Amino acid sequence: MEVLDVIMKRRTIRKFKSKTIPEEAVIQIIKAGQRAPSACSLQTYSIIWVKDEEKRRALWEACGKQPFILEAPVTLTICADVKKLIDIMNARGYQTSLEMGLGYAVKMFAIIDAALAAENMVLAAEALGLGSVFIGSALANPKVIEILNIPKGVLPISLLCIGYPDENPPIRPRLPLETVLFIDSYKQLSKTELEKSVNYMNEKLAEEGYYTKYSKRSTDFKWIDNVKRKLISDEKREKVFVKTLKDQGFHPFEPVK
Numbered sequence: 001m002e003v004l005d006v007i008m009k010r011r012t013i014r015k016f017k018s019k020t021i022p023e024e025a026v027i028q029i030i031k032a033g034q035r036a037p038s039a040c041s042l043q044t045y046s047i048i049w050v051k052d053e054e055k056r057r058a059l060w061e062a063c064g065k066q067p068f069i070l071e072a073p074v075t076l077t078i079c080a081d082v083k084k085l086i087d088i089m090n091a092r093g094y095q096t097s098l099e100m101g102l103g104y105a106v107k108m109f110a111i112i113d114a115a116l117a118a119e120n121m122v123l124a125a126e127a128l129g130l131g132s133v134f135i136g137s138a139l140a141n142p143k144v145i146e147i148l149n150i151p152k153g154v155l156p157i158s159l160l161c162i163g164y165p166d167e168n169p170p171i172r173p174r175l176p177l178e179t180v181l182f183i184d185s186y187k188q189l190s191k192t193e194l195e196k197s198v199n200y201m202n203e204k205l206a207e208e209g210y211y212t213k214y215s216k217r218s219t220d221f222k223w224i225d226n227v228k229r230k231l232i233s234d235e236k237r238e239k240v241f242v243k244t245l246k247d248q249g250f251h252p253f254e255p256v257k
């Protein structure tokens with residue numbers, strides 16, 4: 001498939017066949033991940049391929065028991081990783097700024113690097129006739145960290161579950177281009193433009209019956225309700241999240257040691 005075809009036709013798959021993926025295909029996908037651009041070529045990420053069934057089950061429990069986590073034959077945990085570079089430098093007798101609580105840009109680049117590698121893997125999987133879904137609840141998830149023995153300096157950012165698609169969903173809508181692409185300077189969108197975007201997203205996802213199909217929501221649950229849900233903060237969760245960022249050394253000024 002042409003690259004643009006792969007990109008434009010990809011959609012998240014949440015139902016997988018119980019067919020195993022050849023090991024070489026998974027390695028090819030991970031190598032494709034490694035081909036992604038990387039800030040200063042520091043390559044600050046690691047990928048944990050979780051093969052052990054007990055651990056896969058534990059991840060499923062830790063990440064909200066979404067059924068496709070267990071269904072998908074391949075589970076990858078994508079991590080931002082500044083530890084490897086610290087280890088490389090320490091072995092040369094250097095102390096790094098990261099160990100002194102500095103280097104926040106390196107930590108942010110690590111998250112960007114990991115995300116770029118992750119998307120390359122998604123596209124490689126698609127090109128091989130596979131489907132995939134990210135599991136965002138793995139982000140800074142203390143249970144995931146414990147299950148996979150993830151040390152300080154390493155932050156899980158997402159699971160990527162890959163398998164042979166057992167559903168054929170439509171391409172999902174995106175915000176209208178004019179609300180995303182601005183020329184020469186940032187554009188403050190008008191209330192009307194913003195409302196048009198909301199209506200478009202609401203309508204298109206309702207056409208698929210998206211929230212009913214995947215989240216068992218009533219038919220009147222819309223994209224905007226999802227946005228609302230995600231933007232209301234849960235103080236207790238937020239505290240755990242920030243503590244985990246600190247524990248893993250990904251909070252600004254937190255020494256990675």
Ligand SMILES: Cc1cc2nc3c(=O)[nH]c(=O)nc-3n(C[C@H](O)[C@H](O)[C@H](O)COP(=O)(O)O)c2cc1C
Binds near residue numbers: 013136137
């Ligand atoms: C960081 C990230 C986390 C995600 N987490 C989940 C998840 O936990 N469960 C899920 O079903 N989909 C998850 N998704 C998939 C998104 O819901 C999906 O990409 C979005 O609705 C757009 O649909 P599309 O990928 O089919 O175009 C995640 C996507 C990203 C980028």
